[in-house]
Each structure stands twice: as C-alpha cells, then as structure tokens.
Amino acid sequence: MKEKFREIFKEDSCYKVFLTSLLVTGLGYGIYKGVIDNYMAEIVGMGEFDRGLAEFFREIPGLMLIFILAALYMLSAQKLYKLGAVIMLVGMGMLSVVTPTKLLVTVAVCIYSLGEHIQLGMKNTLSLEFAKEKQGGQALGYQNALYQAGTVVGYVIIIIIFAIMAANKLYKPVFLAATLIMAIGAVFSFKVDGNIETDKSKSRFYFRKKYSKYYMLEVFYGARKQVFFTFGPYVLILFYGANAAIISLLFAISAVCCFFLAPLVGKLIDRIGYKIVMISDTLILVIVCFFYGFAHHIFPREIAFIVCCVNYILDSVISLASMASNVYVQDISDSQEEVKATISTGISVNHLITVLIALFGGLVWQTLGIETLFIISAVLGLCNSAYAATIKTGNQG
Numbered sequence: 001m002k003e004k005f006r007e008i009f010k011e012d013s014c015y016k017v018f019l020t021s022l023l024v025t026g027l028g029y030g031i032y033k034g035v036i037d038n039y040m041a042e043i044v045g046m047g048e049f050d051r052g053l054a055e056f057f058r059e060i061p062g063l064m065l066i067f068i069l070a071a072l073y074m075l076s077a078q079k080l081y082k083l084g085a086v087i088m089l090v091g092m093g094m095l096s097v098v099t100p101t102k103l104l105v106t107v108a109v110c111i112y113s114l115g116e117h118i119q120l121g122m123k124n125t126l127s128l129e130f131a132k133e134k135q136g137g138q139a140l141g142y143q144n145a146l147y148q149a150g151t152v153v154g155y156v157i158i159i160i161i162f163a164i165m166a167a168n169k170l171y172k173p174v175f176l177a178a179t180l181i182m183a184i185g186a187v188f189s190f191k192v193d194g195n196i197e198t199d200k201s202k203s204r205f206y207f208r209k210k211y212s213k214y215y216m217l218e219v220f221y222g223a224r225k226q227v228f229f230t231f232g233p234y235v236l237i238l239f240y241g242a243n244a245a246i247i248s249l250l251f252a253i254s255a256v257c258c259f260f261l262a263p264l265v266g267k268l269i270d271r272i273g274y275k276i277v278m279i280s281d282t283l284i285l286v287i288v289c290f291f292y293g294f295a296h297h298i299f300p301r302e303i304a305f306i307v308c309c310v311n312y313i314l315d316s317v318i319s320l321a322s323m324a325s326n327v328y329v330q331d332i333s334d335s336q337e338e339v340k341a342t343i344s345t346g347i348s349v350n351h352l353i354t355v356l357i358a359l360f361g362g363l364v365w366q367t368l369g370i371e372t373l374f375i376i377s378a379v380l381g382l383c384n385s386a387y388a389a390t391i392k393t394g395n396q397g
Helices: 002-008 015-044 048-063 065-071 077-095 102-130 136-164 171-189 209-239 244-272 274-298 301-332 336-368 370-388
Strands: none
Touching: 002 015, 002 136, 015 048, 015 077, 015 102, 015 136, 015 171, 015 209, 015 244, 048 065, 048 102, 048 209, 048 336, 065 102, 065 336, 077 102, 077 171, 102 136, 102 301, 102 336, 136 171, 136 244, 136 301, 209 244, 209 274, 209 301, 209 336, 209 370, 244 274, 244 301, 274 301, 274 370, 301 336, 336 370
8 A cells, every 4th residue: 555655646746645544534524424413313303405405505515615715825734624624523523512403513513514525625635746747647546445444443342332322322322432533633733744836827716718627617516416415314304214334334335435435536537538427427426316206106115215225335436436536627727726726616516516416406306205306306417418429628638
C-alpha cells in the first residue's frame, strides 16, 4: 500500500497526515451515521415528512457553501479544511448533550453538516493537489477508500454494541464517543501543511461558462444521491423495521465494498475516461431504483427486505463514479485554484436540487408511496447519463 501511495502522491506533500485525518474522521462519521437514522426515528420521533424536513435543513449548508467560501476567500484550502474539522466537532458535541427534540437535534446535525460540507470540497481539492500528474482519479479513489475504511470500523463498533445492549440508553454515549474521535481527527487535520492560496481577484462567486456541463451534472447527481442518502435507510427502518445493528451492518458492508472498489473506480476513470464512467453508472441506477421501490410488490416481505439491502449497497458502489466529475473539472481547468473554486461551486449547485428533494421527498413518499419516489430517482439518473453523453472530452476518450 505504501508503495502504491508513492506512485500516486507527491513525495514532498503532506499526503500521509491528510489521509490519516480522513481515516480518523471516517471512523467518527461511521459511529455517528450508524445510529443517527434510528435515533431520529425511535428517540426523536421523526416520521417520513419530518425526516425529509430535517434533511432539508441539513443540506442548507451545502447550498450556502458558495456564499460561505466567498466570504472566506482569503483562507487557503488547508485552512478551510481545518475550519471544517472544528465545526464538525462542535456539531457532534452538541448531539451528545442536547435534549432529543426535533428542533435541537436538527440544529446540531446542521452545524455538523456545515463543517462536513466545507471539508468536502477541500478534501477533493487537496487530493488532486497532492497527486502526481495523471494520477488524479486514483488519488481520489484512495482518498475515498481510506475514509470508507474508517467508517467500516465505526459501523462494526455500532453493530457489536447494539447487538448486546439496550438501544435507548446507548445513543448519547455513542455520540460522545464520536465526538472524541472527531477531536482526534481535527488534531490530524491541523497538521496538514501547505498553502494552496486563493486568488484574491476571485473573492466573489466563481462561475465560468466552460463548466456549465459540470454544474448541470452536479444538479442531476445531487438529486439522485439525495433520494438514497435520506430515504434509503428510512425505508428499511420505517417500512421493514430494521434496527440500528442491522442498519450499521448494511452501512459496513457498503463501506467495505467502497473501500475495495473506490481505487478500482478511480483507476477506471484514468484508464477509460470520465465520460464513459459518468454515463454507465446511472444506467445501472435505473435497475437499483426499480427494485428498491417495487421489491415489496414482487417478493415476500423478508425477501424484499434483502433485495432492498443489496440494492442499497449497489447504489453506494455506483455512487463512487461521482469522482469522475472532479477529474473532468481538473482536465478542463487552467489552474489548481480554479479546480478548488469550481468543485466548491459545484457542491452548492447540486444542493439547489438536493434541498428540494429532501423537502418534498418525504411528502412524495407519504402521499404517493415509495414507488413514485424511486421512479423519480431513476428518471433523474437517466437525465444524468443523457447529459454526460454530450461532454466533449479533451485528452480522454
């Protein structure tokens, strides 16, 4: 593994401590994510619409990211990465102490989400900066794999704990443990050196016509991603009665698959080109959405639950193809600063539709059923493939 890292990353960069920070942060996230959906359903009492509403507010920081980064334009990518770590730590700490009401839990999750979204664009920017020439896809793949490795350990911890102890008494201690781990992750984040400076002439919002297709791809991807991220686990919890141990097991299996497949997907992006990867992944999504929405009409309930779990894992795997759009940006950009600004803008752009999906997805499920919800996701996936087919590649085929 060390030799592979040397092939991909620049020796004079601080990629080692950067990747370590991702690994530790992934562990904290795995513990948090392994219980948050069940916590909201069982303790906070959020139903389908409530969950969608909470997700709407959780995604607002992503939508506002372009304004936040515009206000913080004087900070380098490394400094923004560190700031994100601190804000995530505050949000996680709040979850461990606040009363489990819908309002307070939503506020805590939103603060955590703010830090997470700030780090999201920065970690891709830093990975591409630390990568050697023509190794961007693999750098993103290994970055993703290490983060997934951390989440796997977190999920396994939740599986073990919730399998042997009473759930209702465990949520607060679990959030406290996640907070302590996030604190360690923040320490490593502060050791990420370097200074990818922002362009002081670009202190306002960064849009360029040549990235218009990237922005549209982010809209489609944000919409289809949100359906599974928000409502995928909730379908299993509310519709099939899955507990925290089962949900964490599902997340763990998904993370293991992503850990092994992320580097391969990254390599595939470098080998066959981002355009082919972009088109292919959402064609597979149509099959995933069909079975997720209609499995209970085709199979007995127990079998339908297993089918949905398998398709949730498959969706996690094909979501790795989203790395292709970042490589696409790097391929057509003029500078590393432009990559950073464009990826950050892209995150805000995809949240324009993401917040609407979060807000209305629960209402669609409640009034029209989960079938309609996942039909919408499939249609959005097809739109993504069709639009990706219009991309004119530069050096890639």
